[in-house]
Amino acid sequence: MVDDGSLIFAVNSWVSGRRCTVMGAFDPFGKPVAPTKPQQDLLAKYFPTTERPIVLDTKAKSDIGFRTNGANPNVGVYVGNKTIIFDVHARLGDDSKRYLEGGATVTTDFDGKVTGQAYTLTAKDGNASLGGGYERKGTQTIESVNATWDKWSLAGKRSRDGANKDRQLDLSFRASERVTIKASWRPDVKPPSTPPRMTSYSFDKPPVVPNYSQYMVTFEIRLP
Known part of the structure; x- marks a missing residue:
């Protein structure tokens, strides 16, 4: 229990010979919420965590799920009132000035029908960058491209x-x-x-x- 009345927790377990750490939190009203970065750091002091802990997370106000944290790729699964959201984000290159990263989000209903999808890809090299995105929700599609130089x-x-x-x-x-x-x-x-x-x-x-x-x-x- 922390000062604001929230309850934070962490669970360590072994899965297929590997350590697995799960972190989560509940607000003062008992609703599951994503733990903040300071709360995650506090839990890490008392629980030996892995490089990629699984953290309770949200993408919108109406859903809750888990995502991997730390080394990429980061993967998340979220469940809402009528939807399931699958999210993945990966980055190639450790240099903050030169890398290639991309992400994909797919939303389905409980019957497995795809109701929305979004994809992004960005490349950066020094002062120059090039990126693009595609999003589809129902009958609406959005395509975007952006480039920067100096x-x-x-x-x-x-x-x-x-x-x-x-x-x-x-x-x-x-x-x-x-x-x-x-x-x-x-x-x-x-x-x-x-x-x-x-x-x-x-x-x-x-x-x-x-x-x-x-x-x-x-x-x-x-x-x-």
Whole structure:
């Protein structure tokens, strides 16, 4: 039992001649939750752990499961109200400036039917990186690609849902640590044939004006 009323636990066992460590936690109301990193470090002081402990984890508020922790690949299985989520993430290369990593997430219902899937792949070499992703949920698909080199970055995204599609391409230049200039192209954005009617005339909360521009240049300034 820890100071905030949560209950944390760890179990050591031997499976096929290898040590296996499982960590988990319960919140003050008795709900199983993922143990925080400080809680995992606290358990590791009292339990001899393996290089890849299995940790109670969540991917969303409505699911709970276990994932391996430590050396890659990391694998997780989560169970929700109506879904089962299988998640795997692997990384090739120990150098933080040069590596190749990828991940895959597949969601199924309790009958084994795939309801969603997502895949990512990223390669990094010094100041340059290249990555892409694919996600499908129901009839909607999202494809993305991004590349960076020094202060420049390029990001493209295309989403489709039946006959509807939405594409966007962004080119950014980081002029300084706080200033970024971004040019965007959105070829599928079109204004409606009938202008939207004003439904609110409040000065305290003025209505948001929709942006139907296909070309934009944005200056982003981060305040200290």
